[in-house]
Amino acid sequence: MSEIILQAKNINKSFHDPITIPVLKDISFTVNKGEFVSVIGKSGCGKSTLLYILSTMDTDYQGELFIDNETMTNKKEAKLAQIRNQKIGFVFQFHYLLNEFTALQNVMLPGLKLKKYSEQEVEHRAMERLKKLGIEQLALKPANQLSGGEKQRVAIARALINDPAIIMGDEPTGNLDKRNGQIVFDIFKQLAEELNQTLLIVTHDSEFARNSHRIIEMEDGRIIKQ
Amino acid sequence: MNYKLIFSISKSMLLARLRQTSVAAIGVTFSICMFITLLSFMTGLNDLLDGLILNRTAHVRLFNEIKPNDKQPINTSADFKNTYNFVQSVKAVNSRKELYNSEAIMNAVKKDDRVLGLAPKISAPVFFNGGSVDIAGVINGIDVEAESKLFFFNDYVVKGTSIDIKNVSNSIVLGKGLADKLLVNIGDVVQVITSQGEQFPLKVVGIFQSGLNDIDKVQSFASIATAQKLLGKNNNYITDIQIKLHDVKQAPEIAKEYSQLFETDAEDIQTANSQFETGSSVRTIISYSVGITLLIVAGFGIYNILNMMIYEKMESIAILKATGFSGKDVQLIFIVIALTIGIIGGLLGLLLGFSLSSVIDQIPFNTASLPTITTYPINYNPKFYIIGAIFSVITTFLAGWFPASKASKVDPVIIIRGK
Numbered sequence: 009m010s011e012i013i014l015q016a017k018n019i020n021k022s023f024h025d026p027i028t029i030p031v032l033k034d035i036s037f038t039v040n041k042g043e044f045v046s047v048i049g050k051s052g053c054g055k056s057t058l059l060y061i062l063s064t065m066d067t068d069y070q071g072e073l074f075i076d077n078e079t080m081t082n083k084k085e086a087k088l089a090q091i092r093n094q095k096i097g098f099v100f101q102f103h104y105l106l107n108e109f110t111a112l113q114n115v116m117l118p119g120l121k122l123k124k125y126s127e128q129e130v131e132h133r134a135m136e137r138l139k140k141l142g143i144e145q146l147a148l149k150p151a152n153q154l155s156g157g158e159k160q161r162v163a164i165a166r167a168l169i170n171d172p173a174i175i176m177g178d179e180p181t182g183n184l185d186k187r188n189g190q191i192v193f194d195i196f197k198q199l200a201e202e203l204n205q206t207l208l209i210v211t212h213d214s215e216f217a218r219n220s221h222r223i224i225e226m227e228d229g230r231i232i233k234q
Numbered sequence: 235m236n237y238k239l240i241f242s243i244s245k246s247m248l249l250a251r252l253r254q255t256s257v258a259a260i261g262v263t264f265s266i267c268m269f270i271t272l273l274s275f276m277t278g279l280n281d282l283l284d285g286l287i288l289n290r291t292a293h294v295r296l297f298n299e300i301k302p303n304d305k306q307p308i309n310t311s312a313d314f315k316n317t318y319n320f321v322q323s324v325k326a327v328n329s330r331k332e333l334y335n336s337e338a339i340m341n342a343v344k345k346d347d348r349v350l351g352l353a354p355k356i357s358a359p360v361f362f363n364g365g366s367v368d369i370a371g372v373i374n375g376i377d378v379e380a381e382s383k384l385f386f387f388n389d390y391v392v393k394g395t396s397i398d399i400k401n402v403s404n405s406i407v408l409g410k411g412l413a414d415k416l417l418v419n420i421g422d423v424v425q426v427i428t429s430q431g432e433q434f435p436l437k438v439v440g441i442f443q444s445g446l447n448d449i450d451k452v453q454s455f456a457s458i459a460t461a462q463k464l465l466g467k468n469n470n471y472i473t474d475i476q477i478k479l480h481d482v483k484q485a486p487e488i489a490k491e492y493s494q495l496f497e498t499d500a501e502d503i504q505t506a507n508s509q510f511e512t513g514s515s516v517r518t519i520i521s522y523s524v525g526i527t528l529l530i531v532a533g534f535g536i537y538n539i540l541n542m543m544i545y546e547k548m549e550s551i552a553i554l555k556a557t558g559f560s561g562k563d564v565q566l567i568f569i570v571i572a573l574t575i576g577i578i579g580g581l582l583g584l585l586l587g588f589s590l591s592s593v594i595d596q597i598p599f600n601t602a603s604l605p606t607i608t609t610y611p612i613n614y615n616p617k618f619y620i621i622g623a624i625f626s627v628i629t630t631f632l633a634g635w636f637p638a639s640k641a642s643k644v645d646p647v648i649i650i651r652g653k
Contacts, residue, residue: 060647065556086560093558100650104553108246118557120239166557178650 013174013206014039019061019071031057033229039208044200046217047210049226056178059210063096063176064088076173093121097167101179105151111162112147119169137165141195157188164195177209181216244570254539259579261535266583266622267590269525273618274591276521278611280514286445290385291503292476293485296492298333299499302326336472339496348479353380355474356461363425364416371412371452375461384478394420394440399457407440411451428464533629540572540637551641552649561642568641572634580626584619
């Protein structure tokens with residue numbers, strides 16, 4: 009039995025506006041270290057909602073959530089921010105880099121925030137990760153001059169900067185063409201297999217999901233297959 | 235907290251929107267500049283107008299008022315002690331106008347630590363003989379050195395030299411209006427008739443212009459010795475002692491004290507010139523309120539621009555939060571942005587305000603009534619600069635606080651999902 013990184017226990021969530029609609033019903037599952045898990049399901053089945061609860065950004069839910077064997081439920085906002093900074097790496101559908109900064113600075117930001125390493129070390133680590141993703145030549149370019157695929161790879165480098173316990177992705181290939189989507193997928197696969205990195209990716213790309221280690225399928229706010 | 239990181243993020247966001255933030259900073263610059271200029275100019279003018287009277291007025295004046303005696307003889311008699319005495323038709327007696335024992339009073343006052351200095355004075359009502367008409371006037375016998383030191387007498391002597399009234403015997407400095415009426419100039423001799431009916435020739439050594447026509451038409455100055463000679467009095471004769479204090483606010487209290495101590499009448503400057511105090515404080519309030527209004531308007535400008543900036547930066551805020559920046563960090567970033575705008579704008583405003591006041595200080599301002607003034611008056615009180623600086627920081631902080639709190643409450647999930 010390998011180490012459990014993420015554990016969800018009986019998570020329920022409802023939207024209350026304008027009438028109460030349950031969106032997540034009794035979700036329980038675990039993710040082990042080194043697993044590459046994809047969550048699939050139709051639009052509106054609650055998979056993104058689930059991801060944002062798991063990411064600690066959404067705190068309005070019932071149930072319990074553990075990351076790295078630490079409960080996330082009822083923690084203060086500042087504490088959760090610190091946990092996100094340290095333990096969770098994010099990759100979103102729309103890249104979301106800070107346009108005021110260069111690619112390198114974007115990667116460095118969470119590292120500087122964590123303050124575990126000196127600025128030089130953070131810069132060194134950021135360059136290492138950009139190199140690993142094959143985009144070190146873009147390091148000094150402003151974020152708004154990068155292409156979509158490049159941006160997404162910079163975002164992955166940023167997610168990796170603090171050696172997170174888990175990387176979460178919300179449709180990370182959803183906005184990319186086939187070739188770039190493939191590149192991103194290959195990077196994820198490589199991270200999981202070579203570096204034993206835990207990944208939890210929400211997607212509706214069934215091919216992407218098929219190639220991951222494990223699929224969690226959702227429908228109408230429930231897990232129907234895992 | 236990682237301040238270096240917060241500052242570098244704020245800096246990048248500021249520079250990314252340089253034009254917008256410059257406009258906000260210019261708003262602060264403009265208002266601080268106007269605040270400084272307005273107050274410097276207004277208080278400069280206030281000081282000028284107050285100085286017109288107050289500079290030349292003693293803080294405490296000791297004299298003997300002509301008035302009916304409070305102590306009527308019957309009241310001091312032991313026989314009538316327990317009765318209520320009506321004395322009809324009490325009149326002031328033409329008793330001595332001089333201060334009793336003036337020498338001793340002056341010595342005592344000089345020893346008082348609260349006193350900056352004193353100047354004795356004799357005022358003698360006279361007639362100036364100008365051919366067929368006699369013009370009523372007053373000759374003030376003064377100690378010209380003390381008078382110049384404490385009451386800037388020198389500044390108002392527009393022709394001739396004031397010290398000559400001490401050096402040249404039987405000499406006089408005439409008010410400008412009076413000199414014009416008598417058609418005399420320096421070197422001429424005027425005939426003076428005292429209230430006792432004696433005639434005296436006095437040599438004009440200077441012309442005096444106070445800026446107040448009413449004064450210039452009647453007042454003239456001679457040395458104390460000359461005035462004593464005019465009145466036929468000995469050299470102890472002093473009618474007024476003018477006292478200047480270190481702290482003008484103590485005047486009423488000291489006046490009361492001296493009045494009891496020396497058994498004379500004592501008048502303080504606040505009582506004698508209450509209207510000036512009121513006028514200048516009202517003018518100061520007006521200038522402060524205009525200046526502060528300007529700053530508040532600038533504050534709203536900053537508030538608006540930061541608000542807009544936050545709407546534009548929603549995505550960046552969401553990203554910062556998703557990657558581990560807390561609401562507090564985000565709030566700090568925007569407060570740093572606001573304060574940077576405030577501090578840079580404020581500093582420029584102080585500089586610009588200083589330059590603008592210096593420019594105004596160079597504009598010629600000549601009026602016949604104000605001989606010592608050649609340019610518009612400006613008061614370079616550092617107090618205004620300190621108030622301006624503090625206020626610019628406070629307004630920008632408040633203007634930044636509300637948008638920043640809003641930014642700190644941005645829910646990243648809504649932004650990231652909403653696209």
